[in-house]
Amino acid sequence: MKRIIMKTESIGDLIIELYEDKSPITVKTLLENLPIEARALKWGGEIFFEVPFFLEVKENQKEVMDPGEVAYWALGKSICIFYGPTPASFKDEIRAVEPVNVIGRVVGDPKELAKIRIGEKVVLTS
Numbered sequence: 001m002k003r004i005i006m007k008t009e010s011i012g013d014l015i016i017e018l019y020e021d022k023s024p025i026t027v028k029t030l031l032e033n034l035p036i037e038a039r040a041l042k043w044g045g046e047i048f049f050e051v052p053f054f055l056e057v058k059e060n061q062k063e064v065m066d067p068g069e070v071a072y073w074a075l076g077k078s079i080c081i082f083y084g085p086t087p088a089s090f091k092d093e094i095r096a097v098e099p100v101n102v103i104g105r106v107v108g109d110p111k112e113l114a115k116i117r118i119g120e121k122v123v124l125t126s
Helices: 024-032 110-115
Strands: 003-008 012-018 036-039 046-050 061-065 069-073 078-082 094-106 121-125
Touching: 012 024, 024 094, 036 046, 078 094, 078 110
Parallel strands: none
Antiparallel strands: 003 012, 003 121, 012 094, 036 121, 046 078, 061 094, 069 078, 069 094
């Protein structure tokens, strides 16, 4: 399984395992664009940041997420990492704004993502 690193000031390095078999086109495109530097945004229990590519492909899509799942959101041209309920959630579920391509998962405790600040620099690297 391919792994990448997300570097942040507030939580240090976070390892992400990628689902090359479930989302091959999205993962390949992400890897081809590394390193990626962006500024973190938050939407409830979701961290997201813009990436320098746009894909219309639908792979391994879902809307209700598990804690720590990493996805590509086409409409926002963003990588999203989920750690808790969002404004779209019902009760305690974790819900994306719309179906997203699930591309991997965070290794470790996804609740650490809550420490990332809006506007903080995020770097994805191999």
